[in-house]
Amino acid sequence: MAIAKSAVILILFFALACIEATVPKVPRIAGPDMFRNKNVAKDVLLPGEKIVSVMDFGAKADGKFDCTQAFMSAWQKVCHQSTGPTRLLIPPGRFLVSSMFFSGPCSIPSPVTIQVQGYVMATTDISEYENGDWLIFEKHNGLKIIGGGTFDGQGKKSWEYSQNCESAADGTCARNPSSLFVSDSSNVVIQGIRSVNPKGFHVFITKCTNVRLRKLKLLAPATSPNTDGIHVSHSNIVLMSKNTIATGDDCISMIQGVKNVFINRLKCGPGHGISIGSLGKYQDEDEVRGIRIKNCSLIGTTNGLRVKAWPDRYAGAASDISFSDIIMEKVKNPIIIDQEYECDPGCKKKPSLVKIKNVHFQNVRGTTTSPLAVDLRCSKLFGCQGVTVRDIDLKFGDAPTTSRCVNTHPIFGGLLMPPPCA
Template identity: 85%
Template sequence: MAIAKSAVLILLFALVCNANGAPKLPRIAGPDMFKNKNVAKDVLLPGEQIINVMDFGAKPDGRFDCTQAFMDAWQKLCHQTTGPARLLIPEGRFLVSSMYFSGPCTCQTPVTIQVKGYVMATTDISEYENGDWLMFEKHNGLKIIGGGTFDGQGKKSWEYSENCESGADSVCARNPSSLFFSDSSNVVVQGIRTANPKGFHIFVTKCTNVRLRKLKLVAPETSPNTDGIHVSHSDTVIMSRNTIATGDDCISMIQGVKNVFINRLKCGPGHGISIGSLGKYQNEEEVRGIRIQNCSLINTTNGLRVKAWPDRFAGAASDISFSNINMQNVRNPIIIDQEYECYPDCKKKPSLVRIQNVHFQNVKGTTTSPLAVDLRCSKLFGCQGVTVRDIDLKFGDAPTTSRCVNTQPLFAGLLMPPACA
């Protein structure tokens, strides 16, 4: 009888927890297949079949539409091969439209896509009704390597770009991302370049065990909503040795992101590194466990930023650290902003997002504004467990200042600007 009652209680608890229909984060699918392996080294496996897109009719002239040839080659690789194999995009210029590279595949994993050439997106925005350019979904083991370039040819579409951040609701038709990864685990993207995306350069959502290494993501400073790497609803994402110069955030992380490690990023121009905006969606998942270190930000509009909407939905962000950051001519170096898009003199209800355990340490360089540390938190919750240590930010020969609203950070070490009064 006791066992039966326990089972009923567990069932009722599960029903209550799922009553709001909130999306579930994916779990890491088995062990990390790249653990203790040198992912930087590409070795052709014994008997590995090379499937060249040119064997399926692709022409490297930059004018012929190679979409069908790419899809036929992918069908051969992913669904008609059982042993080790790789998709080869050789040198040349290949024009393609929106494509799904969907799994799971029958070939041996990880699936390898070797890009040596220059892959160009078609410019007619009406061809992207699925929302993104190159979509990779439902993979357990995927490598994109080779030193090639993905060019989104986004210039013509930027004039139609919507500002999804400033909108009053969560409905916004964003421009297509260049590389979109969803529902996948054990993914490596290494040594490739993306240029001029219509929307984000790289979008990662509902993924686990993702490594983004030695990437160069470039777009004009004036290109709208061209975030470098955008991550949501994902667990264990490692980014290292990337160079990003774009028109929006170099890296942005929103709801459901956990266990992210960013090392040796070179960012700028752009809008810096952002967590948020938070509190935009109902039943929003927490952001937790973000480590950002050994990075440089050059000529960016923002530096290290946590941002949340006032008068929206509940959310949370915790266990976040920024350390060993060099800045050069950064307008707003250190920011917690819980009055996002409502400043100055915000009259809206306070943010419902709880922010705690955020740490800024060893941040040095120059700023283009005297307010170098700006921490504006929700008067409903405040920001808990914030530390600011060893900060040296100069504004020419003039002094820099700090502002703290609804938070009492722990200041320590060298402090330029001084601690909040």
């Protein structure tokens, strides 16, 4: 009897272990935002804070010498060999570096500051990027990247090898390296930094909490493939303000697991606009919820305000999303909910399994290069619930603009140009 009882206990332990292994890991939620009610725009040295320069470890500011080892040695000194407040300084000059891990947690009091005054250049041989990204920041509770400097991904040579990972269904697509990749971190400020010509995304935020992205200038040619400005996944409480993004893909893209995002005073264009999604690409996707976008301008973008989901794939959800006080200039597709993403007109695939509800468009005005200014195409299976469209004024030269509503019945109000869907 005792043997049988032990066997049952072992089976239960084994079953629980199997269940735990199949449950997707939820990103850790940090405590209170350490930057709350503080003027993060002002950089002040902490009492006794020391400065460690990459020049002290053999870096050469000539744009030719490989400074990777010097940067890593300086980081080790700052993060793992110091006890009091210490910051990493990248002084004026041009510094060539390959892929690097700025790993935490650090031994010094939070936050750790990286002050970038110079011009940091990525090596161009993409085979060197086995880690998948260029500058990787992981496992920090308190991180500031400031200083007004520039990160140059030197991506032009790698763009010809770029793959469209968005349409790859099997998940084997190898995306080009992001310039700044921040993961598993909380209380992060990236401010006053320029990023030019990344190989992949300019800034990639994933599995993070309490992130502030301010006064960034992210630049790449309109023809550069898959160079999203700011890409966010599996993160909670992300505040973006006063950013300028001109790139070859989405200015800002948000996918599964993103919650409580506020975007204010974004200047976007050229690029593909502001996108939530694509959704429903992966099995067991986490919901997108609580997105606020306001006081933004989009100039010459392919799309404007977009929620996109795949047909004939996996379940997902997006809710509590608002776009307000938006100015558009020559935007091709201003307002879109597209649950037939990358499916030809007259899509015959099975309807999307993504549930979309409570999406609000208010006070959007300007010009479009397409007569179809409001295009809401939702899933035949679920439809879009709680959509509102208010005070829209979008002009297409002297010609009228139109709306389309499929599998949704929005509430329209206020001034409306185009007129409501029939």
